[in-house]
Amino acid sequence: MSIIDRGRNLINTVRTGAQNAVEKTQQVANTVTDKVTEGAQRVGQFVDGFEDKATSKARELNNQFFGGSKPDRAFDGHLVGAGGQTFPPGTSLSDVPGVTPRNNPNPSETFIYVNGISNTKDQQFNSMQAIADRTGAKVVGIHNSTEGMVADLAQCVKDKLDKGHNPAVDSMADTVYSELKAGRDVHLFAHSQGALVTSRALNDVANRLRIEDGMSKADVEKLLSKVKVETFGGAAANFPDGPQYVHYVNNKDLVPTWFGQGNGSGVDEWARNGGRGAVIHRFEHGSGINGAHGLGDAYLPQRVPFDQARAGQFN
Incomplete structure (x- = not known):
């Protein structure tokens, strides 16, 4: 082989090696680019997801503490009946289809229930x-709406001060007054701030009976x-005399x-009045605001039939 041929072979070998190196480099670059792009997409998805969750959580906290758009x-x-239907204040109790027990569509007694703070309809x-x-029992609700924790607590203070x-x-007072004037008994059920609503409403009914009806x-x-x-x-720490009361108090709540009615041993017990002849059932259950204050978990399991409770016969 001549020197010229050898030179040509050397040049071709170098060219081929260089071309292969460039192609491999390009492949590596393409792979890196793909990985970076894929990683960026994943980061973008993570960021988008994080932003969505953060926005959702912020909206939830805003609704809980400050009321958000206040749809409730x-x-x-309003009166609340079967299926969550609502009826405007002033609707006759007999015109509201109440919520009935799952095992008894025709109960003989009706309760009027008013809820506490931070409860939607x-x-x-x-x-x-x-x-x-x-x-x-059949249950008809009077809704105490929520506008967020801060607004609800402010309303509690106003209710305390009447x-x-x-x-x-107003809705509960009108309902109770109408039922009494029609000669019907009334059974009220109240949780948390609902007791404040009940106390104020009963005082309003008493005042109305004295002023409008001239009763002693x-x-x-x-x-x-x-x-x-x-x-x-x-x-609620104070209730008007007259109604028959049973107050359930979890001493861990x-x-x-x-x-409300206190723990039974405080120095300020003299300032609390559950209504003349009230029965107060104290017990201990759970801990924290959720574990000790929940209606379903902490309180309903303690409840006994009304006449039994009035006789002081608890489980």
């Missing part, structure tokens, strides 16, 4: 079904004795022990 306000003071409806199943307008108070204090109390009241973890 539209149902404030649908959450109240779920509690109504639990009450119906537990007690065997200040400001609360549609749930004794006659008002006699008529109010047709009202049965059961509170569970109630935030801060709501009734601090703001």
Whole structure:
């Protein structure tokens, strides 16, 4: 082989090697690019997902604490019946199809239930079904709407001071007054802030009977004795005399022990009045606001039939 041929072979070998190296380099570059692109997409998806979750959580917290768009306000003071249907304040109790026990479509007794803070209309409806199943009664709700934790707590303070307008108070007062004037007994069921609503409403009914109907204090109390009241973890410390009361207090629950009927041994017990002749059943269950204050978990299992409770016969 001549020197020229050898030179040509050397050049071809170098060219081929260089071309192969370039192709391999390009393949590596393409692979890296694909991996980077794929990684970027995954990062983007993660960021998008994180942003979606963060936005959703922020919206949830905003709704819980500050009320968000306040959609539940539209149902404030409305009566709640079967299937979560709502009826405007002033609707006759007989015109509201109540929630019935799953095992008894024709119960003989009707309870009127008002909920506590941070409960939407649908959450109240779920509690109504639990009450119906537990007690065997038909349940009609009066909705105490939520506008977020902060607004709800502010309303509790106003209810404590009997200040400001609360549609749930007005609705309950009108319902109780109408039922009493029609000669019918009334059975009220209240949880948490619902006890404040009940206390204010009963005071309004008593005042209305005295002012509008000209009844004496004794006659008002006699008529109010047709009202049965059961509170569970109630935030109300004082109730008017007349109705028959049973108050359930979990001594591990801060709501009734601090703001309601107390724990039975505080130095401020003298300032609390559950209503003349009230029966207060104290017990201990759970811990924390959820474990100790929940209607379904902490309180309903403690509930016994009303006459049995009034006789002080608890499980």
